Amino acid sequence: MLESVLTHLQAHKQTHIEELKQFLRIPSVSALAQHVPDMARCAEWVAASLREAGLEHVDIMPTDGGHPVVYADWLHAPGKPTVLVYGHYDVQPADPLELWETPPFDPVIKDNKLYARGSTDDKGQVLLYIKVVEAFLKTAGSLPVNVKFCIEGEEEIASKHLPAFIEKHQERLQADTIVLSDTQMQSLGKPALMYGLRGLAGFEITVDGANSDLHSGLFGGAVQNPIHALTKLLSSFHDEEGRVAVKGFYDRVLALSDKERESFKQVAPDENKVRTDLQVSGLYGEQGYSFYEQTTSRPTLEITSVSGGFQGEGIKPIIPNRASAKIACRLVAAQQPEEIMDAVEAHIHAQSFPGVTIQLDRQLYGNPFITPIDEPVMVAAAEAYEATFGEWPVYTRSGGSIPIIEVLGRVLNAPVVLMGFGVPGENLHAPNEHFHLENWDNGTATIARYWDKLSAISFGEKV
Incomplete structure (x- = not known):
């Protein structure tokens, strides 16, 4: 036949x-x-x-x-x-x-x-x-x-x-x-x-402070700056070895088998060429994994944008009343978007940021x-x-x-x-x-x- x-x-x-x-x-x-x-x-x-x-x-x-x-x-x-x-x-x-x-x-x-x-x-x-x-x-x-x-x-x-x-x-x-x-x-x-x-969990974090922008000379040093709080929060999402520092983030991740990792070597790009093509001084990511594994088979948490304060030409000396960041997490089997966003929200609430309120708006889901x-x-x-x-x-x-x-x-x-x-x-x-x-x-x-x-x-x- x-x-x-x-x-x-x-x-x-x-x-x-x-x-x-x-x-x-x-x-x-x-x-x-x-x-x-x-x-x-x-x-x-x-x-x-x-x-x-x-x-x-x-x-x-x-x-x-x-x-x-x-x-x-x-x-x-x-x-x-x-x-x-x-x-x-x-x-x-x-x-x-x-x-x-x-x-x-x-x-x-x-x-x-x-x-x-x-x-x-x-x-x-x-x-x-x-x-x-x-x-x-x-x-x-x-x-x-x-x-x-x-x-x-x-x-x-x-x-x-x-x-x-x-x-x-x-x-x-x-x-x-x-x-x-x-x-x-x-x-x-x-x-x-x-x-x-990979799957996807996308969300926006908004940090609100005073009810309006404030004069930095009159209030600076005495009122929490939402940008300061946001940058402190964002820096807490990763440890020094490139791992996501959110409790429970890796709990469902399925470990790569030796067969998989061996097969990846046949398709992995030359990391020196990647670095040269991107014109960066070095590659950075979760230690213990190759560039190919980091970008296809391991979960990530990436800050995709940050905003707050005056963005025009020159400097406007204020304490902005709001700052925000957008984040995209790429997920691997068997992670679930809702659980990951729950873990991130718990991570936020575990931090101490007096003088501001923090909200997480869940926007993108993909298993x-x-x-x-x-x-x-x-x-x-x-x-x-x-x-x-x-x-x-x-x-x-x-x-x-x-x-x-x-x-x-x-x-x-x-x-x-x-x-x-x-x-x-x-x-x-x-x-x-x-x-x-x-x-x-x-x-x-x-x-x-x-x-x-x-x-x-x-x-x-x-x-």
Whole structure:
């Protein structure tokens, strides 16, 4: 079955690329109101493509005030796992247009790269899965696994309506595992499995003093200065070794295994080059961890802005009545944003700051995500990559946050596999975005092999 599928994909590659060009010509920019009709047209295009591939129950499903989700399924493999394919059909704005070498919504192939907005993020990678389904159904008449699709239109605007959609349609979306291709390989020809993303807790601290700004000559030295109190508080958040000094901050952190730390050495950047590129005299962070570990796999507390007092030209000799700071904590499995902000608030109340009141305003929440690398679905993905690329993928984690991935895994109680076929330097979110077409071949082959390997995995009853 598998060989005939791979042969079909090769034989119809040019037709599939032409269809991808059609997909890319639709300016489905979710962030701009002027493109609302294009978003609807793009959802219709995705639905038609899913129907053409042989999927059933194709449905353009509304969200509560946002762009629609396109759903489809094929559920005729009794006793086999069910895979939910997640992706998105919306794209970033093309600005600045003057920096594009070719029109952003008029796809062009140069040097075996397809240039267009959305080519790598995420239309090219979404269509890979649809064409693999089509190849299986046209050659074998069946799939080795059951498949569902959930293709949203708001990923580029933080998936703001999707969490509620997933909760509402949990039963329909239920699956044994989830897969998406919206990440990158290590480099061209070198696969990578990203298995962890950091979460986020963002808040603002406000320190209030007197009921108005005060003359520093009349009141200085006798009335608490909110900036003094704030800077003392901020300096208490870290110890001399770069660790966060908030009690309980590290309580839930999962320790890195020797296997993980060894794998990171294959992808870690040259720290001297990082220092040189950033033009800093030295790197600084939690001791005992590499730069890569510090920025992907350890939690942080970063002060992102501080404000207070007169900010104009010259000096205004006052005691300001208010000072504030904004803070972003990047979290790792299994930390929880609410607990971290509770711990920070307790840390604040444990300090002594007479003459001021301090408030913490909680603003950003995002749980961290991780799928252990020895999870059977991860092993199957690694084996599929190896069969296609001739080498085992490296394991990576990201310092950034994609909260919807954690939501999918948690609500559906299913492991998530990030199986990317993008390549660093493909300019996602930037002018001249492109997709290496050799990864069209490699991507479809890897997905086909992955589903074939998944069919042998037994999933127990969910609790």
